[in-house]
Each structure stands twice: as structure tokens, then as C-alpha cells.
Amino acid sequence: xxxxxxxxxxxxxxxxxxxxxxxxxxxxxxxxxxxxxxxxxxxxxxxxxxxxxxxxxxxxxxxxxxxxxxxxxxxxxxxxxxxxxxxxxxxxxxxxxxxxxxxxxxxxxxxxxxxxxxxxxxxxxxxxxxxxxxxxxxxxxxxxxxxxxxxxxxxxxxxxxx
Numbered sequence: 001x002x003x004x005x006x007x008x009x010x011x012x013x014x015x016x017x018x019x020x021x022x023x024x025x026x027x028x029x030x031x032x033x034x035x036x037x038x039x040x041x042x043x044x045x046x047x048x049x050x051x052x053x054x055x056x057x058x059x060x061x062x063x064x065x066x067x068x069x070x071x072x073x074x075x076x077x078x079x080x081x082x083x084x085x086x087x088x089x090x091x092x093x094x095x096x097x098x099x100x101x102x103x104x105x106x107x108x109x110x111x112x113x114x115x116x117x118x119x120x121x122x123x124x125x126x127x128x129x130x131x132x133x134x135x136x137x138x139x140x141x142x143x144x145x146x147x148x149x150x151x152x153x154x155x156x157x158x159x160x161x162x
Contacts, residue, residue: 024116025155030059069111076104105148117152125151 034055038048078084079092079100092100109119120128125143132138143149 024118026116027155066111069107073104073107073111076100076107080104105150109150112152115154117154120151120153125149 034052038051043051077100078086078088079097129139129141129143
């Protein structure tokens with residue numbers, strides 16, 4: 001290594017604190033990643049074909065796994081769906097509705113968590129509701145009107161416009 005070349009040291013990133021968890025969301029789509037990988041010059045035609053097939057099979061498996069969760073969500077939502085076009089003779093008891101409601105919430109939480117969304121705390125939601133927007137609009141919502149309110153977000157950014 002030559003002593004003539006200037007060097008610059010990059011600062012070592014600090015470990016996130018518990019107040020600042022690592023970001024789980026990566027804002028790059030699957031198709032973009034696959035396309036970029038396939039555009040690399042080192043692939044032979046056969047390797048490229050095999051990798052494309054692998055990606056298709058992996059995607060199909062992923063969709064198949066989540067189909068089970070989708071069907072469970074539909075089952076749990078059935079007694080609450082105000083727009084259903086399905087004729088049913090079934091009447092749900094109060095206990096059944098409570099059980100299905102709990103299962104629906106838990107299944108949604110699992111799905112949203114797996115999609116790398118983060119749950120917004122009640123304190124953060126209160127802060128957001130009590131802060132005037134950039135446009136000077138205040139929002140007033142009586143959160144007591146909701147039996148259950150769960151808000152999620154994915155990714156974050158701060159933007160200042162002048």
C-alpha cells in the first residue's frame with residue numbers, strides 16, 4: 001500500500017439504542033433485486049435460466065404459504081363483513097364473534113409484522129393527532145369511538161419544504 005495516497009476514515013456507525021430500533025423495511029422490490037442480479041455479467045445463459053426458475057418457484061412457494069393465512073383471515077372476518085354477498089344460514093354467538101375477532105386481530109398482526117410494518121404506539125398516535133400539520137390543519141378524532149384501534153407504519157422519513 002502506498003503512503004502517497006490520502007486516506008479517509010469513515011465514522012463507525014453507532015449501535016442503535018432500544019429507543020431507535022433497526023429498520024426492518026428495505027425499500028427495494030423483489031423484481032428489482034432479481035433484475036439487478038440477472039444483469040450481472042458473470043451469469044452464463046444456463047445459470048441465468050436456472051436462477052430465474054428458482055426465483056419463480058420460490059415466489060410460488062411464498063404465495064402458497066400465505067394463501068393459508070388469507071383463508072384464515074377470510075374465515076375470521078366473515079361474521080363482521082358488512083358488504084358480504086355470500087348467503088349464509090349461520091348465526092354466530094357472542095362468544096364465537098369474540099373468538100373470531102381475537103383471531104382476526106392476531107392474524108392481521110402476524111401478517112402486517114411479516115410485511116415489516118411497525119405498530120404505532122398510542123403515545124405516538126396521540127402526539128400525531130395533537131400536532132398541527134404542515135398545512136395548518138388540525139385533526140380531532142375521538143379515539144374512544146373505536147373499540148380497537150391499531151395503526152402500523154413502514155419506513156420513515158422526514159421532509160422539510162421551504
